[in-house]
Amino acid sequence: MNEKFFALSKEKQNRIINAGYRVFSKNSYKKSPMNEIAFEADISKSLLFFYFKNKKEFYLFLMKTAEETTMKYLLDSGCYQETDIFEMMYKGLEAKIKLMRQYPDMSNFALKAYYEDDDEVKNELRKIIAPYSKLSTNKSLPPLDPSLYKDGLDLRLMYQDMYLASEGYMYNMQQTGKVDVDKVLKDYRQLINFWKTLYLK
Amino acid sequence: MNEKFFALSKEKQNRIINAGYRVFSKNSYKKSPMNEIAFEADISKSLLFFYFKNKKEFYLFLMKTAEETTMKYLLDSGCYQETDIFEMMYKGLEAKIKLMRQYPDMSNFALKAYYEDDDEVKNELRKIIAPYSKLSTNKSLPPLDPSLYKDGLDLRLMYQDMYLASEGYMYNMQQTGKVDVDKVLKDYRQLINFWKTLYLK
DNA sequence: TGCTTGTTGACCGATTCGGTTAATACTGAT
């Protein structure tokens, strides 16, 4: 790729990146046209090909950027240092929401890319995804101190409940399209407090 | 459309319908090619155009079929007659899962169609969607008898928790792609029993 | 053998695609 891309204003860089995320998140790799991306970024197709030598390079660049950005946001959120599981979940969702505010289609793009199997990109795509995929999964139950929770409580089911509800939260938010950061966070905070009264001693 | 379509074996009808759901659920209307649909249904493109006069007609037929089928499954499930909210949620999800087993991409198709805005189909699409969209939404809290639940419990938050977790359930299931009916239902039953011990007196 | 019905391959004109290139607009120093 042309290093001059990084000399562009951050605003213009992000406009191009977000246009890429949006188009690639709505269609498969093959059916995402570069001219559509250029149009959404409000630049000409020629300019897009000036900064990125071809479609494949641009696509892989987006994937790499998406992962680096996600990691950065999650690390900065402090959710990994958190020992209180409720605060951990809150900080995790908070980071995801902040991310969505700046890059609204990034997570959908990454999700779609994860299942992309076009011959032109799949091999190199896997290579980019591999080192990150082992991190960041919240699916499994973290170690918990049972003495903190109500007696007889099934901690596995408790965690499953909270994990699924968080997923449902993100899902609903993306469907409706609007990312009202403050309201969503307030609602989620309320739900977490509800869980605390329910689960904690 | 050609009425002879309905004279086909149910298996062949469903093969064509499912191929349509799959392709249209993965791309926008405009970017869903009829030859791709024909290929996935294992028939020739010519035959597809023999049963449906053009792409638009086929697409709208799929939408109408999707809604009728969904309504049928939901009504048959008995979830609307159920007064126990836990059983109601279970039966609702049970119906959705049975539906997914026979038409794996139908719900994704319907979701995508809901936001489709291609000029060629959007007007007639809205007309088909409108009468159904007021039904079937579980987002709002149904009337509940507070005396059944633990004192001081916030019923709104309880319902929100369960609703979001159910959404997360469906979401996770569709992402992973596999629809292991029995396992999913067993897991969900377990989660519901967990909620019962948590919420009921 | 013929007749009907189900099904297809080959084709058409229009459009779209990724990518190139020559020309234009812009900028800042002289």
Add this chain to the structure above:
DNA sequence: ATCAGTATTAACCGAATCGGTCAACAAGCA
């Protein structure tokens, strides 16, 4: 005003794909 260098684009290209048609083929059956 000029000019050099850079940022940006319109116009173009060959190849592929699209929705849709149609004449021909296959299959059953009288």
